[in-house]
Amino acid sequence: MDSLTNLVDGFGVILTPANLLYVLLGVMIGTVIGVLPGLGPTATIALLLPFTYSMEPTSAIVMLAGVYYGSMYGGTITSVLLRIPGEAASAVTAIDGYEMTKAGRAGPALAISAVGSFIGGTVAIIGLILIAPSLAGFAVRFGPPEYVTLTVLGIVMVTYLGTKSTLKSVIAAAIGLLLAVVGTDPIAGTTRFTLGLPGLFSGIDLVAVAMGLFGVSEILYVLERSGQSHGKIGEVGRLTFSREDWKASRGPITRGSLLGFPIGVLPGGGGVLSSIASYGIEKRRSKHPEEFGKGAIEGVAGPETANNASSISAFIPLLTLGLPSNAVLALILGALMAQNITPGPQLITAHPELFWGVIASMLIGNLILLMLNWPMVGFFVQLLRVRIGIIGGIAMLITLVGVYTLNNSTFDMWVMLIMGVLGYFMRKFGFEPAPLVLAFVLGAILEESFRQSMLLSDGSMAIFATRPISAVLSVFVLLFIASSIWGAVRKDKKHSIIDQAKELAGED
Amino acid sequence: MNSEQTAVATHSVKDKIFQRVPYVVGALIGLYFLLGAIDLGVGTLSTPGPGLWPIIVAVILIGCCVVGMVIGGDGEDIEEFAGRLLRPTIGVATLSLFILMFSRFGLVLSGLVLLLIWFRFLARETWFMSAALAVGATVVTYLLFVQLLGARFPDDVIAQLWGGR
Structure with missing residues (x-):
């Protein structure tokens, strides 16, 4: 019952005009950028970071969280109506969603995804309330060796679960760890790899890195093909679904909620993986799998529920351990750090208004999204008429100016541009930028904990195997590494659940 | 006919080199950090110096890049550059x-x-x-x-x- 009183207090924090406005603003912006291809939630949150510095910490996080789960709703709209996923997590929805649109059933597809997303989100919030406090209580006992194994496990899982080549993900993560080294050594105080540039003495700024790798590179990437015009926008029709639709979707929505929740907690999990996994499972369970790909409502309901559930549960590792599970959460960590709040096991007790306020805001935000979706779908679709060069130009101007305000120096602008070019080439060569950013964020924690562990153990690596929690985590690390190598040696490309699900989904 | 075949062959050799470009770049980045880290001072495991951690990561990076150069790219992941830059x-x-x-x-x-x-x-x-x-x-x-x-x-x-x- 303790949680319940805390939650009521959380509502007290959120139900102020200012904070309600930030929730509304967050989910609105999230939906809009979810609709617009080429501007994902990561880029948008990076863009918004400078605005949050002058805000209250709770308001800032509430707004950024709203952008994240709001984008999951927005991405659905274009997937269903145009077969263009506004953001990656809605890619599988495009398969059956667009087929439904062609059959004149866009209304039921959008309505069932809105309801599914709402249910998935709510289930995940309840899960968060139940799990987070006890997990944080458990994590208070973690010392440096536990943090080393936990962050290594996180990075290993990000590379393992990534949607592209594991080897390439490991390379990206290693580069991220090396970039994190640049700056002043936290223990010895010497400067490292600064190239004599004063701008690098305090390290490379996370916001500049993230804005470059996600914002700038994404815009450069879509610039390539922006000459293409969108297809005809399908008729939306009435946004309702029949009793048969609901009967077919009930199971997928239930399973999507239960599946999305744990996947969101995993490092590197999040929306993309959970929606693909849900699609795969629904197709396998279905009595009529041949209808998948031809407009099966189950293929819309399940993935949409799952990606929304996972976008909520992804907050658990950050709020309880201080470790972000994906690039979006890494940026939210950056926003908290800028406010002088270091997330970790103490967050819930030290800043209850923040923790419970964010949870209350998620419940309200999901409700707003459910209500917004119905009347505003038509308006959101109109946004697609705006050409990417225009969105891109404005986004670039705001990004450049925003990154300048970090330290009032053009140095960060150049860092961002260089990272943008790097990110562009990474995409072209099949490297994901997410492991780089995540490793970059975790790098400082990892190095410091590693060196402290070595000091504690007098240089013995056994410290990671003798303490019970770090021993268990180490075993997982080794298992994942062994499984990756085994898969590579057997030239078996289908080693992960995503590959199998993708196979089923018939997607590349 | 003959010249056409040669053209196809050179094209694929070019592709193979091209696919390895990111691994070479990655290895060079790793090498830069490795050499710099040795200069910074490694210390010992019980008293780690500022260079120890970057050395560990740089070695992993170089190792992975070498593996990448040997086994080559899974070319399907790489997108066309020509005419799009x-x-x-x-x-x-x-x-x-x-x-x-x-x-x-x-x-x-x-x-x-x-x-x-x-x-x-x-x-x-x-x-x-x-x-x-x-x-x-x-x-x-x-x-x-x-x-x-x-x-x-x-x-x-x-x-x-x-x-x-």
Whole structure:
């Protein structure tokens, strides 16, 4: 019952005009950028970071969280109506969603995804309330060796679960760890790899890195093909679904909620993986799998529920351990750090208004999204008429100016541009930028904990195997590494659940 | 026939080299950090120096890149470059121009130039439309950052004409 009183207090924090406005603003912006291809939630949150510095910490996080789960709703709209996923997590929805649109059933597809997303989100919030406090209580006992194994496990899982080549993900993560080294050594105080540039003495700024790798590179990437015009926008029709639709979707929505929740907690999990996994499972369970790909409502309901559930549960590792599970959460960590709040096991007790306020805001935000979706779908679709060069130009101007305000120096602008070019080439060569950013964020924690562990153990690596929690985590690390190598040696490309699900989904 | 076959063959050799470019670049980055880290001082495991951690990571990076060079790319992940680099290059060039102009002339003039180029040549709007949108977006950005958020930008040659900063 303790949680319940805390939650009521959380509502007290959120139900102020200012904070309600930030929730509304967050989910609105999230939906809009979810609709617009080429501007994902990561880029948008990076863009918004400078605005949050002058805000209250709770308001800032509430707004950024709203952008994240709001984008999951927005991405659905274009997937269903145009077969263009506004953001990656809605890619599988495009398969059956667009087929439904062609059959004149866009209304039921959008309505069932809105309801599914709402249910998935709510289930995940309840899960968060139940799990987070006890997990944080458990994590208070973690010392440096536990943090080393936990962050290594996180990075290993990000590379393992990534949607592209594991080897390439490991390379990206290693580069991220090396970039994190640049700056002043936290223990010895010497400067490292600064190239004599004063701008690098305090390290490379996370916001500049993230804005470059996600914002700038994404815009450069879509610039390539922006000459293409969108297809005809399908008729939306009435946004309702029949009793048969609901009967077919009930199971997928239930399973999507239960599946999305744990996947969101995993490092590197999040929306993309959970929606693909849900699609795969629904197709396998279905009595009529041949209808998948031809407009099966189950293929819309399940993935949409799952990606929304996972976008909520992804907050658990950050709020309880201080470790972000994906690039979006890494940026939210950056926003908290800028406010002088270091997330970790103490967050819930030290800043209850923040923790419970964010949870209350998620419940309200999901409700707003459910209500917004119905009347505003038509308006959101109109946004697609705006050409990417225009969105891109404005986004670039705001990004450049925003990154300048970090330290009032053009140095960060150049860092961002260089990272943008790097990110562009990474995409072209099949490297994901997410492991780089995540490793970059975790790098400082990892190095410091590693060196402290070595000091504690007098240089013995056994410290990671003798303490019970770090021993268990180490075993997982080794298992994942062994499984990756085994898969590579057997030239078996289908080693992960995503590959199998993708196979089923018939997607590349 | 014969020459056609040769052309196909050279093409694929070129592809194989091309697919390895990122691994070579990665290995060079690793090497740079490795050598730099050795200079910084490794220390011992019980008293780690500033160079120990970067050495561990650099070795992993170099190792992975070497594996990548040997087993080669899974070419299917790599996208076509030919004929597609023009627009991103214009993008990067104008962004660089913006940064250079920004520190000299402030936000408004540099923003106008950036947006005008992007709207006219990358979004292919008409000159009139591009100019109107560029002025609108720049003014909104100026008001948002300077007036609303109180950001301190380099002295603005245009805004000063109206008594701004």
